[in-house]
Amino acid sequence: MKQDYEKLNFTVGPVMSFPDIKQIGGRDVPYFRTAEFSAVGQDNERLIKKLLGMPQDSRAVFLTGSGTAAMEAVVMNCLTSSDRALIVDGGSFGHRFTELCSIHGVPFDSISLGGGRTLTEEDLRPYEGGPYTAFLVNLHETSTGVLYDGDLISDFCRRNGLFLIVDAISCFLADELDAEKLGADAVVVSSQKALALAPGLSVIVMSGRAVDRVQCAQTVSMYFDLKRYLRDGQRGQTPFTPAVNVLLQLHRRLSDIDAAGGVSCECARVAAVARDFRAKAEGLPFELYAQTPSNAVSALRVRCRTRADEIFAVLKDEYDIFVCPNGGALASEVFRVGHIGNITCEDNSRLIDAFHSMISRGRIIV
Ligand SMILES: *Cc1c(COP(=O)(O)O)cnc(C)c1O
DSSP: OOOGGGSEEOSSSSOOOOHHHHHHHTSOOOOOSSHHHHHHHHHHHHHHHHHHTOOTTOEEEEEESOHHHHHHHHHHHHOOTTOOEEEEESSHHHHHHHHHHHHTTOOEEEEEOOTTOOOOHHHHGGGTTOSOSEEEEESEETTTTEEOOHHHHHHHHHHHTOEEEEEOTTTTTTSOOOHHHHTOSEEEEETTSTTOOOSSEEEEEEOHHHHHHHHHOOOOOSTTOHHHHHHHHTTTOOSSOOOHHHHHHHHHHHHHHHHTTSHHHHHHHHHHHHHHHHHHTTTSSEEEOOSSBOSSEEEEEEOSSSOHHHHHHHHHHHHOEEOEEOOGGGTTTEEEEEOOSSOOHHHHHHHHHHHHHHHHTTSSOO
């Protein structure tokens, strides 16, 4: 059996990296308090703002921590007990925002969407003209594979004057996203999803309005006080030792995407892999769980007598393939196949072949 790092990886993160990115990860880490590394830091800020489509006066800060660290930093620095947040709770990542607001004393209401359901106008109507100041959403709820309608959210927030916080961690580079058109005030991105870098780095891109909120906030934290990151970021640095190698990987990846003409190319590639998988999966005893599926992942509800988590385990142990299990209430019912990172249509065929083999061996009982 292959080592775990040799397995074909269809999870949603960390995902398989491209060869030039892995090469950077294999090198010694350079010293970083230098003019040369500052130039990389400043260029990373320029590139991420450009590729996300954030306005000129926005700022990006680079946080060494997984995506949740950035979600928490945004809540701590941009919201207070005087706010009232409206949170889309469509799965485990949406639920995480409700937990963060509870921990940090930010009053909120949440819109619960069970069963792979998407957000609709009817879901928002009861909150129209309500006492809200902020709206928090994971544009792609990775746990269910549901991609929400950006225009719907954007219109609602503009109409109601809401500060919009967007977790774009699993949609950046998978589904088209124009943060300025969306009117987003804070956008969160992380290294291990479609960016396909090593985990441990997240980025928060903030509008001028968000920067003002950060500057006025009385954030009770040393590591998560973004004022320090804004200040040091002006010269391309971070207050504390960053994930230096991941920042170098980020620079390579963003530069390549920019040189290829922007995010459209990358989103189209991911979309093609997703389409290919869904076409090849026709006839298997699974159905798409998400009402409005993203390009990043296919969440599959099993329509057979074998449990979803059992399918995950057999693929891992007998086929050297990782798919992504679901947790909690969906563990037996749903598993996910990711389309991000260095995955090809040939890889899809290998996974489809494995499913057929499992059926013929009685490891999937239809
Ligand atoms: C992966 C992910 C996160 C971050 O999870 P971490 O494990 O903290 O990196 C947050 N939101 C969404 C939508 C994600 O897909």
